[in-house]
Amino acid sequence: MTLSRLPATAEHPPLHRLQGLDRSHLGAAHLYLASNVALPPAPAPLPPLAPGQWLGSGTFRNSLYLAPWRLHAGLQSLWLALQVQGALRVRIMLATPGAPAQTLVETTVEQDGPGWCCWPLPPPDTLPAASRLFWHVEALGPCAGLQDAWWCTATPPRRSIRLATLLRTHGRSAAVQDLLRQWQDQAAGHPALAATLGSLDLWVLDSSEDAPAQWDGVDTRGLGLRLWHAPNLGGGGNASHLLQRYLAAHEAGEPDAQAEELLLLDDDLQLSLESLARYAAFLHWRQGEQVWTLPVLMKSRPTTVWEDGAYWGRQSPLQDPRHRGLGPHLLRHGLRLDDFGPLDDFSVLHPVDYATFIFFGLSLATLRRIGLPAALLLRGDDVELSLRAGAQGVPVLSSPNLAAWHEPAHSHAQEYLAVLHGMLLNLAHARTPAADHVRWFEQRLLAHGPLGDLAGLAVYQQVLDDLCEGETSALLTPDFMAHYPARLARLRQARWTALGPGDRERLHVQHHTGQLQLRPYLYPAPLPLPEGGSALLPEAPRVLLLDESRDSVHEPAHDDSVRLQHLQAYLHRLAQFNRDHEALRQHWRQRLRASGEPAFWADMARRLESRTQLLRQQTRDRAAMLAHAPTLPSRTRPALGPLAPALAAVPASATASRAARSADAAPRDDGENRPEGRSLLAWLRRPSERRGATVTRLDLPEDFDPQVYLALHADVARAGVDPRRHYLQYGRAEGRRYRV
Structure with a gap:
């Protein structure tokens, strides 16, 4: 995969993009950016900000949840890069469950024209694993604005990877085409996302009877696509048939089948290209073997979580896994994201029993260990493959930095499939x-x-x-x-x-x-x-x-x-x-x-060979793509303005200073760089890494009026949350007014 990066300057080392700004507006707008101005959906640019207007990323889709990176990637450094112009106040915040948000960095920037400004953050291993980071920018003068935002690292990638994304569909050709079209639209004019899409190996199996006619004339230029038409074998069967063909092409050394990482996607989902880019970036640093899924929300109720991984058999992790009921327990099922209150619920990374085939990511090596999905029409095929992974010691995890939207289906026929296959799994x-x-x-x-x-x-x-x-x-x-x-x-x-x-x-x-x-x-x-x-x-x-x-x-x-x-x-x-x-x-x-054995599906592929047709095969010059990985221009970070941090759990805050780059340099022999000595407190207390820091208790201002606060902020009133709690946890960091 092609990783986007910012080149080294006198102010920072080369920075690799981990997570960008998701503005796809799948679901509801408040899941993406918080602001006191109306924001258009992408691809329209963010509007200029007048003095006092602000943007914040402390949302479901644009917070950086640390747990996947902290526990499974081994990053040595973390940076925030903002593409901004004009005069702005910038705050970088840390939120942990049950505690008020903390300000790690507060500074001002002035840019005559659009340019990248970068700030180092405490090393990830000094931050709580169950936490999230977000930023807040407020205009201090006219014509200020933000164009893009990246969470980055100076830690070199552990490896270079290729990702094959496999979709199978029956009767939903148009849904798959719409998904590919959305990705193409999101990549237009966005070099980082275009690089992700351009380096994907896309394999699609369409078992619809009229698939050749459905795909005739569909524009898939620029995609590395292999499109198959074959008889319908159901969800799990089509997945295994497609995987078997991929494995055969891989063993034959075919150039567009050499990915080390595989991602199975459902046909009836909404998934932003930014989510795909985040997952691909994570794979470059991932340590160990895991199966990954994501939070799934409902299309019909786009702020309601359907599942975020699940325990099979209504089982908690503390119960005996040998004795299970029939039905699953869907993690966070029904959780509503109508306001910002539940966001910290996603900070803890829960190992679960199974990942859904809506989004099912694993390495080729893991697939070879656990085998292919079982011969089940629908329902339970993803559960069974996940349970096999668990039996092999491969954890199943859900990344809160990703999300998809899907619509569950219910009927007597669906219930029959769920119970029959649930009984087979249980036995x-x-x-x-x-x-x-x-x-x-x-x-x-x-x-x-x-x-x-x-x-x-x-x-x-x-x-x-x-x-x-x-x-x-x-x-x-x-x-x-x-x-x-x-x-x-x-x-x-x-x-x-x-x-x-x-x-x-x-x-x-x-x-x-x-x-x-x-x-x-x-x-x-x-x-x-x-x-x-x-x-x-x-x-x-x-x-x-x-x-x-x-x-x-x-x-x-x-x-x-x-x-x-x-x-x-x-x-x-x-x-x-x-x-x-x-x-x-x-x-x-x-x-x-x-x-679930590969031999079973190799035999199935031979049986279906005469009725399987390769409709389309598009390849790209991969060497040329890697040689032209997007490297964006980076301006020197401007001088820092005065600090006004607000901390409750730590005694001091630090600015984004040049000396903080020591996190990426050789470790000093002062005890604080040893694993047992590193801490957020140590990072904050280094004299060379703080400048004019002060301590501010997070108490309510004496003149705080809850009714005035609700009148000034209709979104808080609509959410029905306590105005005092909202101000302490979010409003202060977002610069919200509390008096007329």
Whole structure:
């Protein structure tokens, strides 16, 4: 990959770009920059700032979370580079969970024209791992402004890497094309992002029946792209088919298949090119082996987190991994980023059980160790591969410096895939007792049976049928795709009625007045047990099952004889599953392991060879690209202005001084450069590295008026946060006014 850098000057050594400014505005604008002026989305430039106007990067997408770099990269130095013009006050801040933000650097700059100004920061190993850095600039005169911002390091990269990004799609050709088009647009006029996009190896497998027509005439110039068309094998199957073809090309020495790092992406996601550039930069310094994912937010609710990694089986890290439930526990699921309060929640880097195939990054060496995704249509393929990584001692982590947007899907068919594949994973990777599995299926019976919800009950009946088939099943064999179509078609037969305007509110009123029972169609709560009545055939009011995502309802059947027939068949199959539990565990464990072997997928590739077509192959002159890696002009950093740091947890602050470059030079023999002696306190106390430092307690000003503060700052009022807490944690650092 091509790393962007600032060349050495008399004021700083060569600086490599770690993280730039993300202005893609996927999701909501306040996730990107804080400001007291309206900001246009990229590619429009940031507007000039009038005196008193300010910008801040203390947001979800532009804070620098230190944990990945501090724990897994071994950086020796950290710098901030701002491309600015005019007179500005610059603050560089540190935030840690549960503590007020600290000012590490406060200074003024004056630039006649746009130029880069650079400040050294404390060495990363002196800063708390669970923290984030951000900057704040305020205009002191007219025509001031900021064009770009980089977090940088003077530490040379540990290695040069290549990154292959692999996307597979079925029926969403346009979504993949839109993603590539967005990356091309974001790279236009942005040398650092253009360098990232230009050095990616992009491999796409499109299993849509009309893929050749869908890609005809699509402009992919400038991309290193290999585009395949092949029969559909589902999410995991298509991923393995594409990976197998990449591995074969790699072993054959083909020039566009020599990446050491691989990234699997979903087709229905929004991901900025800046996130991709950040991940690629991190790989140049990464130490050890890991699998990486990222926080995933919802497209329909763009400030709501869907998952940030997960624990399989609703398991916390302290529980016995051999005994797992069926469903995952999604980390930070439902967390809302409507204000800046939750941002520090991402500072701690949690090892998790699995990474989603929405974004699944690993090295080629790790892939060779753990094998390819199992032969599963959808749901659970990413979980299973992650569990294999964990079993090999490879941690699974989520980087808070990255983010994507995706829309989850729910239906009876999706539930069937999730539970069936969840059971296969559970049987293969855990030692959950048969009684725990039986109890779970009994709960589903008691939830759906009394409601007469035969469509819902059929989901779990089908799972039991499939598990008990054993040797005769096509699941996890080379013919695994033959298993799914008829079953999924049956599970889609339930009749649903679309709700009109006001219907949902009317139904909720009827529910609360006892005229009907309105329940979610997935995981409904059981009906109250009637006194002296039947638990499975209760006399209940009318029941409607609600699908909120599709705004529709389903009314279950109430024929008792039909219901009893289904209940009897369900219990019969559950008894068989309980009786044969250990034999089924051994059988499915062997099949699951075999379907992730490279030999399995090499055989699949041979079977599909005559129906697999290379639609497009575009290569680039890689040597020429590396020879022209973007090196941006850097002006001498201007003289520093007076300091006014605000610290609560450390006694002194330091300016960005020339002497601080000693962090990149040979270590001094004063005890402070030894690992056990290095600390943020030591860095701050070095006389040569502070200039006129003072100490300011973070107390509220005596004339602070909470109501005036809320009136002056509508965004704080809308967020509903305590104005005192907001001022102490963010407002003071951002220069917000608190009085008229």
